[in-house]
Amino acid sequence: MFPGPATTNPPRSPRADAVRNHVRVLEAGAAAFAEYGLDAQMDDVAGRAGVGVGTVYRHFPTKEALLEALLLDRIGEAVAAGRKAALIEDPWEGFTTILRRAAEMQAADRGFAELLAAGLARTDAVQAAMAELHETTATVMRRAQAAGSLRADVALEDVPNLMCGLSRVVGSSDRPAWERYLAIVLDGLRADRATALPPAA
Amino acid sequence: MFPGPATTNPPRSPRADAVRNHVRVLEAGAAAFAEYGLDAQMDDVAGRAGVGVGTVYRHFPTKEALLEALLLDRIGEAVAAGRKAALIEDPWEGFTTILRRAAEMQAADRGFAELLAAGLARTDAVQAAMAELHETTATVMRRAQAAGSLRADVALEDVPNLMCGLSRVVGSSDRPAWERYLAIVLDGLRADRATALPPAA
DNA sequence: GTACAATAGGAGGCTGAGTTCCGGTTCCAT
DNA sequence: ATGGAACCGGAACTCAGCCTCCTATTGTAC
Numbered sequence: 181m182f183p184g185p186a187t188t189n190p191p192r193s194p195r196a197d198a199v200r201n202h203v204r205v206l207e208a209g210a211a212a213f214a215e216y217g218l219d220a221q222m223d224d225v226a227g228r229a230g231v232g233v234g235t236v237y238r239h240f241p242t243k244e245a246l247l248e249a250l251l252l253d254r255i256g257e258a259v260a261a262g263r264k265a266a267l268i269e270d271p272w273e274g275f276t277t278i279l280r281r282a283a284e285m286q287a288a289d290r291g292f293a294e295l296l297a298a299g300l301a302r303t304d305a306v307q308a309a310m311a312e313l314h315e316t317t318a319t320v321m322r323r324a325q326a327a328g329s330l331r332a333d334v335a336l337e338d339v340p341n342l343m344c345g346l347s348r349v350v351g352s353s354d355r356p357a358w359e360r361y362l363a364i365v366l367d368g369l370r371a372d373r374a375t376a377l378p379p380a381a
Numbered sequence: 382m383f384p385g386p387a388t389t390n391p392p393r394s395p396r397a398d399a400v401r402n403h404v405r406v407l408e409a410g411a412a413a414f415a416e417y418g419l420d421a422q423m424d425d426v427a428g429r430a431g432v433g434v435g436t437v438y439r440h441f442p443t444k445e446a447l448l449e450a451l452l453l454d455r456i457g458e459a460v461a462a463g464r465k466a467a468l469i470e471d472p473w474e475g476f477t478t479i480l481r482r483a484a485e486m487q488a489a490d491r492g493f494a495e496l497l498a499a500g501l502a503r504t505d506a507v508q509a510a511m512a513e514l515h516e517t518t519a520t521v522m523r524r525a526q527a528a529g530s531l532r533a534d535v536a537l538e539d540v541p542n543l544m545c546g547l548s549r550v551v552g553s554s555d556r557p558a559w560e561r562y563l564a565i566v567l568d569g570l571r572a573d574r575a576t577a578l579p580p581a582a
Numbered sequence: 583g584t585a586c587a588a589t590a591g592g593a594g595g596c597t598g599a600g601t602t603c604c605g606g607t608t609c610c611a612t
Numbered sequence: 613a614t615g616g617a618a619c620c621g622g623a624a625c626t627c628a629g630c631c632t633c634c635t636a637t638t639g640t641a642c
Contacts, residue, residue, distance in 0.1 A: 297549050334565070335561075338561065338562065338565070341550045341558070341562065342550065342562055342565065344549055344550060345546040345547045345548070345549045345550040345562065346546045347546070347549075348498050348545055348546040348548075348549050349542045349543065349545060349546040357542070360536075360539065361539065361542065361543055361546065363569075364535070364539070364543065364566065364569040364570060365565065365566060365569050366569070367568070367569040367570075368564075368565040368566050368567070368568040368569025368570070369565060369568075369569070
């Protein structure tokens with residue numbers, strides 16, 4: 181994302197303070213958006229970074245651009261977590277691990293939760309990242325369904341949506357609370373004793 | 382809320398056009414907030430009512446006041462629905478009816494869903510109304526738990542929260558979608574075959 | 583029919599948040 | 613050490629949305 185020293189072609193490598201500030205802005209943005217959600221203010225980001233607003237805007241031309249950079253980061257984390265969960269032997273446990281991890285991430289980052297809930301994947305880059313995330317989730321789901329532990333009548337796109345809904349609660353409550361909600365939903369998702377669902381959309 | 386003709390004391394009854402516009406503003410507000418959520422604009426409300434902004438502000442001194450009036454209405458509806466559900470013979474069916482109705486209301490009114498999700502009961506009046514709603518819900522829940530159909534380890538406050546989470550999905554998707562989510566959650570709430578929940582907060 | 587007071591309407595003020603701009607400063611190449 | 617390009621900072625600008633104010637209008641009592 182930021183060319184290191186001795187990189188390509190004509191432009192020389194960026195100055196040391198620029199690199200330092202880029203990182204600081206990124207960190208400050210993460211903190212601000214995690215705390216206040218999408219309503220976090222650019223002035224606040226600048227303040228946390230110990231930098232003027234002008235500097236923030238030099239590194240990210242727009243609030244949305246900063247948001248995108250942070251979001252891509254988070255989605256990457258989620259994909260990594262998903263891949264790791266796919267390696268867990270027990271299919272059901274792999275599946276629940278993904279859900280729990282997703283809930284944790286949303287609980288820890290209000291901005292992330294709001295972005296997922298709003299379903300706004302404006303940029304192509306975000307859209308691509310989200311597609312990858314869905315792919316990963318789908319793999320784990322199919323495995324759990326094949327093993328007979330996840331009910332077969334849940335559609336692939338149901339789970340991300342369900343998680344998204346949960347995130348609301350997750351954001352506004354303490355951890356023990358959403359642990360319970362997650363448990364309820366998981367019980368609803370188990371294959372045994374499930375009642376018939378209405379047909380997929 | 383609006384004194385009819387021949388009401389109390391010194392002030393004479395309001396003019397006919399004032400009454401007419403009051404209703405129009407209320408209806409326009411309901412429509413606007415239902416469509417755009419809390420971000421609906423006062424100018425839009427005025428436009429829909431076929432009235433100037435000034436008129437809107439004469440009837441409701443503030444955006445929040447208009448919101449409150451509408452919200453109280455909706456909560457009243459919800460309470461009525463809850464009382465009706467309490468009369469259904471089968472306890473479990475009564476419980477599911479409440480949840481379904483709540484989901485329907487939120488799907489139909491984005492502003493209502495956002496208010497519930499945000500959990501902002503700023504005014505005393507709203508707070509009181511919400512308390513009444515919770516009371517009603519609690520009654521139906523206790524009955525379903527006593528009958529052994531609703532799992533006993535769900536706390537009273539869990540259900541409103543869970544609904545709130547669902548509403549997110551409800552708003553952004555079509556009806557068949559959230560019907561399925563609701564079914565999943567309900568399966569998770571059934572007493573039979575439930576796994577142990579973490580302790581209440 | 584007339585007077586009066588309440589009501590309607592919408593241009594403009596006010597505020598807050600995102601963004602721009604430019605003088606001063608700092609780092610890097612020579 | 614020094615020239616100059618890149619970078620920094622934050623005051624000022626822009627724009628959108630809530631709200632106010634003042635004039636014209638309209639309903640109601642006598």
